[in-house]
Amino acid sequence: MAFNVTRRKFLQTASLAAVSIPLSKVVCAETGVTKASLEPKGTMNDTTVVGGLCEMCFWRCQMVGKVRDGQLIKLEGNPKSIDNGTSICARGNAGIKLLYDVDRLKYPLKNVGKRGEPVWKRISWQEALDECGSKLKAVVDQHGPQGICVFPHGASAKYPMHYFERTVGTHNVSEASFFQCRGVRDTAYMASINEAPEEYVDMANAKVIFLVGCHFGENIHVSHTKNYIKGLQNGAKLIVADPRYSASAAKSDIWVQIKPGTDTAYLLAIMNYLVQNKKYNQEFVTNHTAGFDKFSQSIAEWTLDKAAKECEIPAAQIKEVADLLAANAPNVTIHPGRFSSWYGNDFQRGRALACLTALLGAYYVKGGWLPPKKPKLSKTSWAAEEHGNEHNLNYHNNKMHHPYAPPGTPTELIRDCAISGKPYPIKGCVVWGQNPMQTIPNQEKMKQVFKAMDFVMCVDVMPTDVTMWADILLPESSYLERYDEIKVGATYVKADDKEPTQYIAPRYPMVEPQFERKDQVYITNEIAKRMGHEKDIPVQSLEELVNKTLEASKTTLASIKAEGGIHLQPGKPAGAVPEDFMVQLFSDEIADAGFPGAPTYIPVENVPAGHARLLFGRAPVHSFSRTQNNIWLHHAMPVNPVWLNDTVAAKLGLKEGDSVGFINSEGVKSRTTTIVKVTPGIRKDCVYMYHGYGMVNPMLSICGGKGVDEQSLITKIAIDPESGVHGMRNNFVKLTKDGKTLDMPA
Amino acid sequence: MSETSTSQDLSFFYRFLARCMQYPDPQWMNEDFFQAFFNLVDTLGATSEGQEIQNILTQSPDPIEALQIEYTRLFINGAPHVVAPPYASVYMDKSLQGAFALKTLSFYRAKGFVMEKDADLPDHLIHELEFLSLLVQENDLAGEEEFLTTLFRPWYKQFCPRVGKETRHPYYRMVVNLIDFFTTEEKKDGFQCNEA
Numbered sequence: 043m044a045f046n047v048t049r050r051k052f053l054q055t056a057s058l059a060a061v062s063i064p065l066s067k068v069v070c071a072e073t074g075v076t077k078a079s080l081e082p083k084g085t086m087n088d089t090t091v092v093g094g095l096c097e098m099c100f101w102r103c104q105m106v107g108k109v110r111d112g113q114l115i116k117l118e119g120n121p122k123s124i125d126n127g128t129s130i131c132a133r134g135n136a137g138i139k140l141l142y143d144v145d146r147l148k149y150p151l152k153n154v155g156k157r158g159e160p161v162w163k164r165i166s167w168q169e170a171l172d173e174c175g176s177k178l179k180a181v182v183d184q185h186g187p188q189g190i191c192v193f194p195h196g197a198s199a200k201y202p203m204h205y206f207e208r209t210v211g212t213h214n215v216s217e218a219s220f221f222q223c224r225g226v227r228d229t230a231y232m233a234s235i236n237e238a239p240e241e242y243v244d245m246a247n248a249k250v251i252f253l254v255g256c257h258f259g260e261n262i263h264v265s266h267t268k269n270y271i272k273g274l275q276n277g278a279k280l281i282v283a284d285p286r287y288s289a290s291a292a293k294s295d296i297w298v299q300i301k302p303g304t305d306t307a308y309l310l311a312i313m314n315y316l317v318q319n320k321k322y323n324q325e326f327v328t329n330h331t332a333g334f335d336k337f338s339q340s341i342a343e344w345t346l347d348k349a350a351k352e353c354e355i356p357a358a359q360i361k362e363v364a365d366l367l368a369a370n371a372p373n374v375t376i377h378p379g380r381f382s383s384w385y386g387n388d389f390q391r392g393r394a395l396a397c398l399t400a401l402l403g404a405y406y407v408k409g410g411w412l413p414p415k416k417p418k419l420s421k422t423s424w425a426a427e428e429h430g431n432e433h434n435l436n437y438h439n440n441k442m443h444h445p446y447a448p449p450g451t452p453t454e455l456i457r458d459c460a461i462s463g464k465p466y467p468i469k470g471c472v473v474w475g476q477n478p479m480q481t482i483p484n485q486e487k488m489k490q491v492f493k494a495m496d497f498v499m500c501v502d503v504m505p506t507d508v509t510m511w512a513d514i515l516l517p518e519s520s521y522l523e524r525y526d527e528i529k530v531g532a533t534y535v536k537a538d539d540k541e542p543t544q545y546i547a548p549r550y551p552m553v554e555p556q557f558e559r560k561d562q563v564y565i566t567n568e569i570a571k572r573m574g575h576e577k578d579i580p581v582q583s584l585e586e587l588v589n590k591t592l593e594a595s596k597t598t599l600a601s602i603k604a605e606g607g608i609h610l611q612p613g614k615p616a617g618a619v620p621e622d623f624m625v626q627l628f629s630d631e632i633a634d635a636g637f638p639g640a641p642t643y644i645p646v647e648n649v650p651a652g653h654a655r656l657l658f659g660r661a662p663v664h665s666f667s668r669t670q671n672n673i674w675l676h677h678a679m680p681v682n683p684v685w686l687n688d689t690v691a692a693k694l695g696l697k698e699g700d701s702v703g704f705i706n707s708e709g710v711k712s713r714t715t716t717i718v719k720v721t722p723g724i725r726k727d728c729v730y731m732y733h734g735y736g737m738v739n740p741m742l743s744i745c746g747g748k749g750v751d752e753q754s755l756i757t758k759i760a761i762d763p764e765s766g767v768h769g770m771r772n773n774f775v776k777l778t779k780d781g782k783t784l785d786m787p788a
Numbered sequence: 789m790s791e792t793s794t795s796q797d798l799s800f801f802y803r804f805l806a807r808c809m810q811y812p813d814p815q816w817m818n819e820d821f822f823q824a825f826f827n828l829v830d831t832l833g834a835t836s837e838g839q840e841i842q843n844i845l846t847q848s849p850d851p852i853e854a855l856q857i858e859y860t861r862l863f864i865n866g867a868p869h870v871v872a873p874p875y876a877s878v879y880m881d882k883s884l885q886g887a888f889a890l891k892t893l894s895f896y897r898a899k900g901f902v903m904e905k906d907a908d909l910p911d912h913l914i915h916e917l918e919f920l921s922l923l924v925q926e927n928d929l930a931g932e933e934e935f936l937t938t939l940f941r942p943w944y945k946q947f948c949p950r951v952g953k954e955t956r957h958p959y960y961r962m963v964v965n966l967i968d969f970f971t972t973e974e975k976k977d978g979f980q981c982n983e984a
């Protein structure tokens with residue numbers, strides 16, 4: 043574009059005022075830059091802000107932030123922390139890049155295009171909240187509260203989740219952390235020991251650490267990893283059952299290269315061997331277990347040879363592991379794991395882990411499962427109200443479909459109901475911090491859910507693959523910009539520890555939220571007002587929520603801040619096994635519900651000819667969708683190579699670094715390609731990838747389309763019958779190269 | 789014409805350009821605004837381009853909403869992805885609020901200016917134009933030149949062609965060209981946003 047004059051000449055024209063004066067009348071009266079009054083020139087204003095609580099993963103390491111001129115320039119572990127100490131991991135460090143990510147959501151957006159093919163328009167909060175409130179209210183008015191489904195994730199989603207569950211009254215809430223992650227572990231342990239196990243294992247003092255599928259080193263949670271490394275330094279023997287030579291397998295004394303899906307058979311054989319050879323802890327079994335006889339009979343078929351055949355591992359190695367555990371019991375860590383939505387037979391695996399721990403007497407002992415005594419907090423949120431089970435899909439037709447479901451409703455029941463409209467219509471959807479397109483298997487089905495809705499709202503810090511399906515998209519302040527949840531814990535105390543210490547660490551903002559980002563209490567309360575629930579609002583601000591929650595501990599945000607962001611107080615020793623602690627080796631209750639009363643192996647589908655089983659796990663530098671677009675983390679690991687057995691690779695003519703795509707056994711192709719990692723460290727019948735790559739949302743300028751989204755290939759859905767939790771490792775793939783499909787050799 | 793009154797005029801131009809870069813809102817994006825806008829465009833000899841904008845605005849059922857959608861796509865969050873975030877650091881540091889934003893803030897400080905609490909980031913195009921307006925109002929033409937050379941042009945010359953190429957609305961092509969015109973001393977860096 044050419045203007046017919048130069049700037050200099052233009053500014054010299056005599057009639058300049060004739061142009062400039064009309065302009066001066068339409069300019070904005072205020073400016074964002076103003077003349078300073080007193081501030082000395084060149085001041086840098088450096089400060090250290092205490093009270094950060096990381097949420098690049100769920101572990102909540104405690105941090106301090108270095109702030110310069112209101113800008114967060116560095117994060118470090120809080121020197122006062124007795125949990126992670128001064129350490130934080132790569133993701134924790136890179137939180138700054140999430141905070142200042144160019145692609146982050148800044149203002150409320152309205153989709154004026156089609157759902158799934160958005161055309162965004164910035165709108166005011168007022169308009170956004172009016173629209174969310176009125177549309178959700180319309181759904182409730184027309185279809186009842188059960189007409190709303192909620193997909194929440196993360197600390198900020200708890201308050202709105204409680205609102206929709208307790209006050210609005212829908213059961214249709216599906217948390218990814220339960221139904222696509224750890225829920226089945228928790229309910230299996232609940233049914234076995236009456237508690238969720240968390241990760242309460244005293245690895246630092248263990249003589250043997252037994253990991254089934256856990257891959258520490260790739261999956262990092264700072265204090266947990268420290269605890270594990272300390273155990274290894276102290277001479278613990280490490281047994282790792284994994285089809286892949288993981289970072290943990292690489293440190294192991296015994297690597298059990300097990301056939302995927304057969305872990306329960308393996309655990310049953312170990313237990314049967316201990317029972318048959320009287321190598322179990324008879325005192326613990328007598329005093330703290332129920333159903334030993336029925337249990338022993340039930341697992342008796344699992345000889346070493348039978349399991350060796352099923353699991354494709356040597357019988358001698360199963361015996362070696364069992365003997366090693368027995369010889370070092372009770373100071374052994376049988377790790378309960380965390381992500382456990384594997385094969386759809388996972389409740390039984392969780393039960394088997396809980397029972398094996400009992401046979402070894404490894405509860406409430408040094409080196410075993412040892413829950414710390416944490417400080418108590420008050421419970422503050424929306425008041426719990428009873429809404430009956432009439433519209434609870436898990437109780438539909440007076441039948442409990444999944445009696446061991448974690449809190450909420452199993453995802454598949456919600457999706458089927460939303461798509462079919464039966465037994466009732468679900469027409470409103472709230473997605474809060476979760477990316478169901480990448481956490482829930484079968485993306486096409488998820489799209490059908492969104493298409494069936496009258497209204498979809500999403501709240502997030504970043505655009506993700508699900509935010510493309512929002513009608514209204516709201517920008518949330520991140521964990522670095524808000525008060526929020528409180529981490530409590532205790533030093534990993536043993537019964538003989540002299541001075542155990544407890545800590546309370548609430549989250550404080552490191553910096554002010556930028557643009558128009560708002561926190562969950564503001565957003566939820568404003569929507570609640572518009573849905574007619576103003577009188578039920580429990581708190582007016584996040585700060586108030588945290589202070590009320592702190593009441594039981596007799597601390598406040600102000601008092602803890604003055605102490606450096608963490609309150610320390612004398613703790614209590616973890617103590618011996620409580621008298622009433624019982625492990626259900628055989629559970630009559632489970633049997634009455636129609637499931638096996640003793641842990642039972644349920645075989646999974648074998649790999650069809652020409653395919654490999656698709657396995658996935660964590661990368662050390664990524665946790666969730668929200669870490670994918672982070673420029674530091676992206677540079678550390680830009681794609682997720684596919685692990686391929688070296689013999690298989692040679693037969694397929696593939697070499698390290700070759701670019702490949704995928705097609706699964708149901709004909710679904712990967713949208714993108716990745717590179718091959720050729721290794722002897724994986725079985726021939728499976729391939730492995732890190733989770734969380736290949737997002738499609740083009741609003742993500744860094745990670746969009748990089749690597750392969752393994753979730754897009756997980757189209758076959760397995761449901762764990764007891765819990766309703768997804769199993770996601772029953773999908774089979776072939777590799778593709780240059781348009782050709784490669785049959786995996788037998 | 790005195791230097792002071794030219795500075796005053798230039799100050800208005802900068803302030804007006806800052807206005808043009810605000811999120812479209814009928815509160816200010818009204819008849820008076822467009823009259824002043826097209827008057828400026830005409831004076832600079834870009835009458836046919838001005839006419840094209842007018843045609844598009846009159847043909848659109850909701851011209852302000854069309855501009856809002858385009859503003860969101862270009863500068864906030866869009867699909868494919870945000871085209872041209874209007875922040876210096878994005879181009880100089882590949883991040884929001886990087887070292888370049890701090891340098892910009894330091895320059896404001898050194899000249900005795902601060903950011904208001906509710907302002908956007910210091911290196912946002914609007915605030916840089918406001919700052920230029922305030923500087924020339926104080927007749928600090930040396931400061932204006934230094935700021936343009938060291939902190940404005942280096943990123944703006946990446947930003948401007950990106951918008952020019954990617955925008956689907958001629959209004960924003962014109963706005964970035966106007967800003968380019970007022971922030972380029974001819975033969976200084978020889979840069980023309982649209983050399984053709």
Ligand code: SF4
Binds near residue numbers: 096102126131262263
């Ligand atoms: S383990 Fe890493 S990502 Fe997780 S909370 Fe700690 S520092 Fe953050």
